[in-house]
Amino acid sequence: MSKVTIRHVAEAAGVAVKTVSRVMNGEPNVTRDLQDRVMKAVDALGYVPSMAARRMGGSRSFLLVALNDRLNTINNWRSGRGNDWIDQMLHGAMLTCEAHGYRMLFELVEAGSDDLDRKVVAILSALQPDGIILTPPHSENRALVEMLTRRQVPVARMGVRGEGLGFGVFMDDRRAAEEATRHLIGLGHARIGFIAGSPRFQASRQRREGYADALRSAGLTVDEALIAPGDFTFESGVAATERLLALPDRPTAILASNDEMALAALHVASRRGIGVPDLSLVSFDDTPGVRLSVPGLTSIRQPISDMAARAAELLIGVSKTGDATPSDHLLPFGLEIRGSTAARQ
Amino acid sequence: MSKVTIRHVAEAAGVAVKTVSRVMNGEPNVTRDLQDRVMKAVDALGYVPSMAARRMGGSRSFLLVALNDRLNTINNWRSGRGNDWIDQMLHGAMLTCEAHGYRMLFELVEAGSDDLDRKVVAILSALQPDGIILTPPHSENRALVEMLTRRQVPVARMGVRGEGLGFGVFMDDRRAAEEATRHLIGLGHARIGFIAGSPRFQASRQRREGYADALRSAGLTVDEALIAPGDFTFESGVAATERLLALPDRPTAILASNDEMALAALHVASRRGIGVPDLSLVSFDDTPGVRLSVPGLTSIRQPISDMAARAAELLIGVSKTGDATPSDHLLPFGLEIRGSTAARQ
DNA sequence: CCATTATCTGACAACGTTGTCAACCTCGCG
DNA sequence: CGCGAGGTTGACAACGTTGTCAGATAATGG
Numbered sequence: 001m002s003k004v005t006i007r008h009v010a011e012a013a014g015v016a017v018k019t020v021s022r023v024m025n026g027e028p029n030v031t032r033d034l035q036d037r038v039m040k041a042v043d044a045l046g047y048v049p050s051m052a053a054r055r056m057g058g059s060r061s062f063l064l065v066a067l068n069d070r071l072n073t074i075n076n077w078r079s080g081r082g083n084d085w086i087d088q089m090l091h092g093a094m095l096t097c098e099a100h101g102y103r104m105l106f107e108l109v110e111a112g113s114d115d116l117d118r119k120v121v122a123i124l125s126a127l128q129p130d131g132i133i134l135t136p137p138h139s140e141n142r143a144l145v146e147m148l149t150r151r152q153v154p155v156a157r158m159g160v161r162g163e164g165l166g167f168g169v170f171m172d173d174r175r176a177a178e179e180a181t182r183h184l185i186g187l188g189h190a191r192i193g194f195i196a197g198s199p200r201f202q203a204s205r206q207r208r209e210g211y212a213d214a215l216r217s218a219g220l221t222v223d224e225a226l227i228a229p230g231d232f233t234f235e236s237g238v239a240a241t242e243r244l245l246a247l248p249d250r251p252t253a254i255l256a257s258n259d260e261m262a263l264a265a266l267h268v269a270s271r272r273g274i275g276v277p278d279l280s281l282v283s284f285d286d287t288p289g290v291r292l293s294v295p296g297l298t299s300i301r302q303p304i305s306d307m308a309a310r311a312a313e314l315l316i317g318v319s320k321t322g323d324a325t326p327s328d329h330l331l332p333f334g335l336e337i338r339g340s341t342a343a344r345q
Numbered sequence: 346m347s348k349v350t351i352r353h354v355a356e357a358a359g360v361a362v363k364t365v366s367r368v369m370n371g372e373p374n375v376t377r378d379l380q381d382r383v384m385k386a387v388d389a390l391g392y393v394p395s396m397a398a399r400r401m402g403g404s405r406s407f408l409l410v411a412l413n414d415r416l417n418t419i420n421n422w423r424s425g426r427g428n429d430w431i432d433q434m435l436h437g438a439m440l441t442c443e444a445h446g447y448r449m450l451f452e453l454v455e456a457g458s459d460d461l462d463r464k465v466v467a468i469l470s471a472l473q474p475d476g477i478i479l480t481p482p483h484s485e486n487r488a489l490v491e492m493l494t495r496r497q498v499p500v501a502r503m504g505v506r507g508e509g510l511g512f513g514v515f516m517d518d519r520r521a522a523e524e525a526t527r528h529l530i531g532l533g534h535a536r537i538g539f540i541a542g543s544p545r546f547q548a549s550r551q552r553r554e555g556y557a558d559a560l561r562s563a564g565l566t567v568d569e570a571l572i573a574p575g576d577f578t579f580e581s582g583v584a585a586t587e588r589l590l591a592l593p594d595r596p597t598a599i600l601a602s603n604d605e606m607a608l609a610a611l612h613v614a615s616r617r618g619i620g621v622p623d624l625s626l627v628s629f630d631d632t633p634g635v636r637l638s639v640p641g642l643t644s645i646r647q648p649i650s651d652m653a654a655r656a657a658e659l660l661i662g663v664s665k666t667g668d669a670t671p672s673d674h675l676l677p678f679g680l681e682i683r684g685s686t687a688a689r690q
Numbered sequence: 691c692c693a694t695t696a697t698c699t700g701a702c703a704a705c706g707t708t709g710t711c712a713a714c715c716t717c718g719c720g
Numbered sequence: 721c722g723c724g725a726g727g728t729t730g731a732c733a734a735c736g737t738t739g740t741c742a743g744a745t746a747a748t749g750g
Contacts, residue, residue, distance in 0.1 A: 003736095019698095052473065088422075090451065128395060292637070374726095374727060398705075401708085403735090
């Protein structure tokens with residue numbers, strides 16, 4: 001009924017405590033016979049090792065930490081917009097951790113904070129995780145990654161190339177934007193507006209490049225007037241769309257750098273009596289909102305849960321093998337075609 | 346650079362290890378003088394106590410577990426619908442935990458599983474949390490709650506009354522449905538359709554009652570033909586809506602038992618060329634999708650993050666004071682009025 | 691058949707913290 | 721002035737596991 005420890009199992013199986021430990025951790029050099037006896041006792045008693053004690057005794061903690069930007073995350077929550085990114089991370093990382101007997105803990109730290117290092121170190125000291133998953137913009141913070149590497153904490157960086165510093169797990173934003181734009185060109189669109197994202201994110205800049213790539217390789221000119229700045233917020237999407245639709249020769253299609261701004265475009269168009277897909281619309285991120293909107297938005301799907309799963313896998317691998325050689329992992333994106341894109345009239 | 350332990354702090358401050366411990370835990374009977382010396386050393390060294398060691402030595406783990414239904418959660422993820430419930434839980438519980446120096450870990454267990462108890466006990470053994478937050482349907486599982494209580498694990502139950510067994514943190518679904526219905530009646534609607542939820546959930550049954558309450562108190566008759574069964578899925582929402590709209594004297598408004606089914610109603614209406622709010626629509630849950638749909642849906646907002654925050658608070662309170670006297674906590678819901686409801690033409 | 695090695699098993703310390711208890715100090719009171 | 725009560729501090733064991741190392745046993749080769 002009460003707590004059952006490794007000692008109880010050892011006693012029941014008539015072996016040393018250390019032998020039980022060996023069996024539980026799949027270590028070699030245990031005869032089949034003893035293994036069976038131990039496993040039988042484990043099942044009978046319902047023994048499960050205590051994470052805390054494992055951490056204390058051994059060198060592993062069976063814990064990963066996912067570090068997210070505090071401000072951004074909380075703003076998403078407060079706005080009622082929800083936080084699809086975190087949800088997807090949970091999806092991928094949690095299931096992967098579960099499969100390996102690990103756990104994942106979310107932590108929020110403000111990216112701009114001047115004592116960022118201190119806060120991160122506090123988390124490391126308290127939890128002593130076997131690895132840490134960085135999401136943007138933390139994943140782009142080279143100084144942070146260097147600090148973690150110095151402290152021998154395995155790092156997986158989401159959404160960016162690792163470039164020899166930790167693991168990089170990312171998709172090709174440039175090619176994704178290119179493919180989205182090509183989709184529109186294929187539908188006969190020639191004047192395609194682009195709503196940019198905040199340029200401080202690598203991904204934003206790449207998306208813009210990809211947009212230009214597609215135009216150029218189709219022999220179209222890149223008209224700067226068709227590129228409107230945005231910062232990923234709904235409001236900035238509204239402003240950008242109004243600007244684009246006010247052009248004398250207005251675009252017949254718009255590519256937005258994220259869902260939020262694309263939905264803003266949808267609202268603005270609807271308010272102006274412009275139907276979608278009379279104005280074709282493509283977005284980035286494929287969050288739940290754009291599948292449920294009317295019409296559903298054609299969108300680039302980021303493989304967030306796959307990236308998180310891979311990140312967790314890599315870190316768990318380090319914890320098991322001790323090999324933390326940096327590597328980069330490009331994951332495929334998807335273009336989900338829905339009702340918001342159609343042939344130009 | 347390296348790990349700094351309580352011993353280092355004790356040495357630096359010239360006090361006993363136990364004194365540092367006392368200061369860190371805000372225990373009484375430490376002179377101001379020593380307190381300051383210790384805190385100075387703590388700051389200088391950047392000391393943060395190790396969770397694992399705290400758990401080992403003491404009786405608290407500074408850890409809460411949130412138990413969710415595995416199947417439901419994973420289905421939501423797989424379907425690409427996202428998991429607003431979990432996201433909101435994170436929002437409320439994580440911030441509360443953070444404020445108290447606690448952490449929260451999500452765990453998934455299949456509600457229907459025949460060795461549910463075993464799985465839950467395994468989680469308890471591994472993590473030894475200071476409390477556990479149950480979400481539906483786990484929170485409605487009386488046997489489970491009883492087992493946990495027997496094992497002295499403080500329990501907070503989301504979405505249901507505690508009724509003397511653990512903490513109950515919930516909203517009044519019946520009154521919420523009543524208010525939503527009254528809103529429609531106030532707009533002049535008399536024939537109001539209702540899309541029910543799966544009756545195995547307490548909340549579903551209560552919502553239906555509330556719907557009937559409002560009709561009756563307005564002097565309207567409850568027409569069974571206007572009540573269509575559903576099971577919270579989009580598909581069931583489609584079927585239910587088609588059934589309601591096929592009625593000879595079709596409803597001018599529909600109240601759906603969740604967002605998913607309401608969005609289905611929106612789709613069906615749009616397909617049939619019926620505009621919303623010509624057909625007025627109200628939903629339950631107020632997930633991000635219904636704010637972004639066109640038009641935005643009037644919806645009952647469940648205070649999920651507030652409930653989660655309260656649940657965490659209660660459990661942390663138990664861990665601090667030792668008092669686990671059961672109590673119930675009714676939290677207010679909100680009726681978010683958007684473009685999907687309008688006066689009857 | 692012995693010497694040597696490889697395989698297997700167990701005893702024991704260590705991890706970093708808190709609970710317990712005893713010692714000491716300082717008051718206030720008789 | 722002595723004594724008890726209460727406040728303050730510290731020494732030490734304990735928590736449940738794994739790392740280390742030494743001892744026992746089995747396999748291998750001469």
